[in-house]
Amino acid sequence: MSATRCRGNAFPSYRPRMNDTALTVHQTARPYGFPTTDHFAVVESALPAPASGTALVENLYWSVDPYHREMMDDAPGGFALHTPLEGRTLGRVVASRTPELPEGEIVLHRQGWRTHAVVSPAEIRRLPRFDGVPLTAFLSILGGTGLTAYVGLTRIARLREGDDLFVSGAAGGVGTATGRFARLLGAGRLVGSAGSAAKVAHLTGEVGYDAAFDYHDGPTADLLAEAAPDGIDVFVDNVGGEQLSAAVGALREFGRIVRIGTISQYNTPDAPPPRFDHADLVEKSLRMEGFLVSNYRDLQDELHAFAVPHLQSGRLVEDTTVVDGFEHLVHAFLGMLRGHHTGKIIIRAESETPAPAPRGVGPELVAGPGSSGRA
Numbered sequence: 049m050s051a052t053r054c055r056g057n058a059f060p061s062y063r064p065r066m067n068d069t070a071l072t073v074h075q076t077a078r079p080y081g082f083p084t085t086d087h088f089a090v091v092e093s094a095l096p097a098p099a100s101g102t103a104l105v106e107n108l109y110w111s112v113d114p115y116h117r118e119m120m121d122d123a124p125g126g127f128a129l130h131t132p133l134e135g136r137t138l139g140r141v142v143a144s145r146t147p148e149l150p151e152g153e154i155v156l157h158r159q160g161w162r163t164h165a166v167v168s169p170a171e172i173r174r175l176p177r178f179d180g181v182p183l184t185a186f187l188s189i190l191g192g193t194g195l196t197a198y199v200g201l202t203r204i205a206r207l208r209e210g211d212d213l214f215v216s217g218a219a220g221g222v223g224t225a226t227g228r229f230a231r232l233l234g235a236g237r238l239v240g241s242a243g244s245a246a247k248v249a250h251l252t253g254e255v256g257y258d259a260a261f262d263y264h265d266g267p268t269a270d271l272l273a274e275a276a277p278d279g280i281d282v283f284v285d286n287v288g289g290e291q292l293s294a295a296v297g298a299l300r301e302f303g304r305i306v307r308i309g310t311i312s313q314y315n316t317p318d319a320p321p322p323r324f325d326h327a328d329l330v331e332k333s334l335r336m337e338g339f340l341v342s343n344y345r346d347l348q349d350e351l352h353a354f355a356v357p358h359l360q361s362g363r364l365v366e367d368t369t370v371v372d373g374f375e376h377l378v379h380a381f382l383g384m385l386r387g388h389h390t391g392k393i394i395i396r397a398e399s400e401t402p403a404p405a406p407r408g409v410g411p412e413l414v415a416g417p418g419s420s421g422r423a
C-alpha cells in the first residue's frame with residue numbers, strides 16, 4: 049500500500065498503474081477554516097478480494113457533500129485520520145461471492161472516495177429502473193439531495209399552495225431541487241440567493257425562481273426587501289448567518305423557517321452566530337425547525353412517486369455539474385465548498401465518460417443531462 053500526499057494545487061493524477069490497483073482517499077490532517085489538498089492523501093493498494101457473502105464493486109459516480117467538511121473536524125462522529133473516507137457512491141458489481149449481488153448490478157452504497165469497495169448485500173441499496181431517468185439522478189434529485197429538498201418543503205415547511213418562499217444557497221444541489229419541487233407543488237413567489245451573477249441568471253432563467261440576487265451585492269436584508277417587497281411565508285435555509293437574520297425580518301405572520309444547513313459557518317469557525325430579533329418569533333408566530341434527512345429515509349419511495357413522472361415528462365430536470373475522473377474528486381470537493389459549481393456536484397469515473405464529440409464540438413468537461421455548469 050502506498051500513500052501520496054496531495055500538495056497545494058498540484059493534486060497529481062492518480063490513475064491506477066495496473067488493472068488490479070485500487071485508490072482510496074484518506075484525510076491526513078484537521079483543517080482550520082477551508083481545507084486544502086494538504087489535508088488529503090490518495091492511497092494505492094491491491095484490488096480487494098471479496099470474501100464469501102460479499103461482492104467487489106467498481107465505483108462509477110461519487111457524491112461530495114458539505115457534510116464531509118463538517119466530518120473533517122475533530123468532533124464526535126467525524127472522520128478518523130488515515131482511514132478511507134465515506135460518502136454516497138454508485139458502482140457496478142465486478143466480482144461476486146454472493147448470489148444476492150450478481151455481476152453487472154448497479155448499486156448505491158456509502159464506501160465513496162475510493163475506486164473500489166467490497167460490500168455485503170446489507171450495505172447496498174438496489175436502484176429501481178425508471179425509463180429515461182439517468183443514473184446521476186440517484187445522487188442528485190432522487191437521492192439524498194432531492195430528499196432533503198422534498199422533506200424540507202412537505203414535512204417541515206408543510207408548504208401550502210401560493211406560499212411565497214425565499215431559499216438561500218438556491219443554486220446548489222438542495223437549493224435547485226427546492227426551487228423546482230416548490231414550483232411543482234404550487235408555491236407562489238420564489239426568491240433565491242446565490243454567489244454569482246451566472247448562478248442568479250440560472251435560477252431565474254432555468255430553475256423557475258421569480259427573482260434572485262447575489263448575496264455579495266449588499267446587505268441581505270436590503271436585497272431581500274427588493275426581491276420580496278411583500279414578505280415571505282417560508283424561508284428554506286441552506287446557509288445560515290446573515291441570510292437567516294434577514295429572513296426572520298421578512299417573514300409574515302405564521303411563517304416557517306426550514307433549517308437545512310449552515311454552510312456559511314463550516315469554514316469560518318470564528319464567525320459570530322447570526323443575530324436576529326427573537327421577539328419576531330413570538331409576535332409573528334414563526335416556527336423554526338431543523339432536520340436531518342437521515343431521519344426521513346422512509347420517504348424515499350414517496351419522493352420517487354412524486355418526482356419520477358415529472359422527470360419522465362420533462363417538467364423536472366436535475367441540475368448537476370459533472371466532473372470527469374476520480375483523480376479530480378478532492379478538487380471537486382474543495383471547489384464545491386467555495387461554490388465553483390451549480391446544482392449537485394457529481395464526479396464521474398473515466399469509464400462512464402461518453403466518447404468525445406467530434407473536434408470543435410462540445411465542452412471540455414462533459415456535463416450530464418440537465419446539467420448547468422462546469423466545475
Ligand SMILES: NC(=O)c1ccc[n+]([C@@H]2O[C@H](COP(=O)([O-])OP(=O)(O)OC[C@H]3O[C@@H](n4cnc5c(N)ncnc54)[C@H](OP(=O)(O)O)[C@@H]3O)[C@@H](O)[C@H]2O)c1
Nearest residue numbers: 114220221222242243286308309310311312339340341387
Ligand atoms: N439537513 C440535512 O439533512 C442536509 C442534507 C443535505 C445538505 N444539507 C445542507 O444543505 C446545504 C446545501 O447542501 P448541498 O449539498 O446542496 O450543497 P451545495 O449548495 O450544492 O454547495 C454548497 C454551496 O454553498 C454555498 N456557499 C459556500 N459558502 C457560502 C457562504 N459563506 N455563504 C453563502 N453560501 C455559501 C456555495 O454557493 P454560492 O456560490 O451560492 O455561495 C456552494 O455552492 C448545506 O448547508 C448542507 O450542509 C443538509
